[in-house]
Structure formats: C-alpha cells, structure tokens
Amino acid sequence: MINKLPKLGLSALTVLMLSGCAKLGPDFMGVGNPPIPEKWKHEGKRNDRAIAQWWKTFHDPTLNTLVQKTYAQNLDIKSAGLRIAQARSVLGISEGLAFPQAQSISGSASSSRTGVSDIATAGLNFDIGWEMDIWGKYARGIESSEANLYASVASYNNIMVSVIAEVARNYINYRTSEERLAYAKRNVLIQERVTKMTEIQFNSGNVSELDMQQSRTQLYNTRSAIPAIELTKAKARNAMALLLGTDSREVTKILVSGSKKYSDSTTKYIGQEKKGVIQIKESSSDLLNVAMIPQARLNPYNKIDAGLLMRRPDIKVAEYRVRSNNALIGASIAELYPSFSLFGNIGYNTNNASGSWVSGSNALGVTVGPSFSWNIFQYGRIKNQIRLQDAVFEESLVNYNKTVLSAVSEVSDALEGYIWTKKQQVENRKAVDATVRAFNISVIQYNDGLVNYQRLLTTVEKLTSTQDRYATIKGNLSINAILLYKALGGGWQISKGKSYLSAETAERMKNTVDWGKYLDPEMTRLPEGMQ
Helix, strand or coil: CCCCCCCCHHHHHHHHHCCCCCCCCEEEECCCCCCCCCCCCCCCCHHHHHHHHHHHCCCCHHHHHHHHHHHHHHHHHHHHHHHHHHHHHHHHHHHCCCCEEEEEEEEEEEEEEEECCEEEEEEEEEEEEEEEEEHHHHHHHHHHHHHHHHHHHHHHHHHHHHHHHHHHHHHHHHHHHEEEEHHHHHHHHHHHHHHHHHHHHCCCCCCCCHHHHHHHHHHHHHHHHHHHHHHHHHHHHHHHHHHHHHHHHHHHHHHHHCCCCCCCHHHHHHCCCCHHHHHCCCHHHHHCCCCCCCCCCCCCCCCCHHHHCCCCCCHHHHHHHHHHHHHHHHHHHHHHHEEEEEEEEEECCCCCCCCCCCCCCEEEEEEEEEECCCCCCCCCCCHHHHHHHHHHHHHHHHHHHHHHHHHHHHHHHHHHHHHHHHHHHHHHHHHHHHHHHHHHHHHHHHHHHCCCHHHHHHHHHHHHHHHHHHHHHHHHHHHHHHEEEEEEEEHHHHHHCCCCCHHHHHHHHHCCCCCCCCCCCCEEEECCCCC
C-alpha cells in the first residue's frame, strides 16, 4: 500500500530538498599574512630552476646519480606515495556520501505446516535511503577530504626535499672523510720520516731519547686518528645505502666509480733522509692539491624570494591542514539542524496458505516518501563538538604560523652559516699556507742546526691539525649550501608530472583488489604545481 500525500505538499518538499544545500560554517578565506620578514616580500626572485635541481650546482656526476636513485628507490618516498593513494580513497568515500547512503536488497523464504494447511512466506525487497545534504555536512566533508589529499601530496614533496638533502649531506660527509684521510695519510708519511730521522740521530747521540719519544707520540696520535675518520666515512656510506633502499655494496660501487683519484706525492715535499737530514724538494702550496669535496656555485648575497619560501612543501602541508579543519567546523554545525531524507521500497512479499510462494495476491508493493530527524535534546554535546573543532582549527592556524617562522629561521641560519663558513674557509686557507711554510722553514733551520727539535715537532703537529681543519671546513661549507637549498624547499619539483607510485607497486595493487582507474598512470600523476 503506497502512502499517498497531497501532490502539492510532496512536490514542494522534494523541490526543497533537491534545490541544493546551504553550506554552514565559515568558508576558507586563507591563512592571512604569513609571518615573514617584510624585506623578503619586496626582494627579487631567485632562479627557481636552479633551486629545483640544486644538486647540479655541485657539478658532481656521482651526486647526481645518488639523487636520481634516491628518488626512484627511497622507501620513505614510496610510503608517502601510498599515503596519497589512501587519501584519494578517503576522498572517494566522502564523495560517495553525497549520493543515497543506503541501497540494499534483502530477501527471505520459508514454509511451515499446520494441522490444516501449509503456510508459505516469501519476500524480496529493494530499499533505498538518501539523507539530503541540506546544510552542507557532506559537502564540507568532501572539502576537508580534498584538502587532506592535497596535504598528502605536499607531504610527499616535503619528504622528497628532506631525503634528497640528507643523501647529499651524507655524500659530502663521505667525501670530507676521504679528504681528511688523504691529509692524515700524507702527514703520517711525513711524520714517519721525521721519526726515522730522529731515531738515526738518537742512535748517533745527537738528540735525546725525549726527542725520539715525542716524535713517536706524534706519529702514533696521527695514526690513531685514521680509524675514527674511516668510521665516519663508513657511517656516511651506510646512511646513503639506507636512503637509497639498498645495501652498502651497491653504494660503494657508485662512490668508487665517481671517486676523484688521489695519488700521494709526499716525496715531492719530503725526500729520502740522507745522513739524518730531511731533503725538501717542492713548494708548500702543492700540499693543498687534495680536492675531493664538491663545492656549490652559490651566491649567498642574492635576495630571498618570499614566494619561493611560501611554496615550501611543509608550509603547504600546514596550510592544507588549516583548510581541512576549517571545513570540519561547518560539518559539525550541520549536526545542530534537522536532517531530511528520502526513502523508498519496492518489494514482493507474500504470506498464504496455498503452499506456494508465488500465488499470493497483492504481493507487489511500493513505498516512497520523505522523513526527517532532529536531535533536539543533545545536552550540549553537539555545541561542544563544534567548539572542539573550532579550537582544532585555531591550533592548526597557530601551527601554520609556527611552520612559517621555522622556515624563516632555517633560511636565516643556513644563509648566515654559509656566509660565515665561507669567511672561515678563506682565513683557514691562509693558516694552512702559513703552517706549511713554517714547516718547511723549520725543517731547513733544523737541518742547519739553527732551531731545536721541539720547534720542528711543533710545526709538524700544527701542519696535521690545520690541514684536517681545512678539509672539515670545506665540508661544512658544502653542507651549509645544502641546508640553504633545503630551507628554500628545493628538490621536490623533479616529481612534477610523474607518478607517485612505481609501476610495479601499482600493478601489484591492481592484482590484489579492484582499484578501478585510481591507479592508472594519468590518475597517479602528480600535479605540475602546488594548489
């Protein structure tokens, strides 16, 4: 039996529910003025292309190879890609709620025997229920899920920025260790010859045992520093292996194939001792011919582009979180108002004593109509849920501003770090030149008997420490350049237009469950620009 309402009233109610929704709650109006320095807002733009692939400014093919393999193989990047797929599925769920939420088919059949006759009961029903989105609850849910999807894309990009910078930093640490080892091994050769010369002079009675033991102590100390440097080098290599998602042997092959060959030429500076006399053959400036640490071509005095800074992926993540939480306020407010639904049923139901399931009369029935429900007594639960969501929104806005301030701080620190480390390198280079010169003079004067052994020993010790510091400063300068590029958000741009899932992963997922078109290449392609 169909419930019959007056045609005019039913039509008017239907038109009201289908005429569209009024989305309650505040619309997202942006995050306001970000807390960045005023002077940055008016300065010129940097070269986006150079920052997008900043590792190429080091002009090191091995570093380029490591970055390419990191993008293709890093497990954190792969996990972030799968989180995009998850967010896309959540958005699909939210979009599905805008359509009839309940659609089901049910059926039953039974028979029973009494003393007089058989009673057969059967039913087959199709039910549908559709809560109309009058107040925009589901629309706000879609808005929130869409913002979360964009946040997952920005998070993917942010992980790329961090991972690429980390593999570059470990590569610089590896090359810095190599250069420190080159200096250390060269100085070991120098000190071995000085020690041997001292032992010869001790055996001849020209110096005391104290001189000989001091020379040995210095030699042993220099040798003992080598294992620590080797350990640092091994840790950097292992860190790169983790970032590339492979084992250290594969990374070693890449590093060895791209290594700059270093041939020790200590004999240029220290010849064979002759009758206890050290022979000097070359100028001291050649002692700085070790160059294993790649250096970036960077002008730190360029102006900071505020627009480039605001496109940092972590800032975009924070912005999308604000947008998502803003939409959820409206979804919570909608709970204060009545919900209107359409329901319907088409069913075949019979109950007769003929013993047949299909012989009943008037078995087919259709029911359709509107309904509503309203939580009129909710004792502050809904209002407190709205207040909670508003506080969450405000917290996300505070977190956004904090993220911007952290970005400003990182850029400032990296910029200052590069500038001051560059000045430190210039002065340290002078110190190395002076130390090498002092070493050569002390050797000559010692051979001529003008200075005692202690003066010679002191210059040898300073030569070792100053050269080691010089290599360390060179490495720090390159690392500060990396930190500056990372602070500006460079690196994620290489993923634009590419899939966030590997072909192997997408194929495996398709073979496991029905993904429809979600995993097709055109659906998994990352946007060309941030939304």
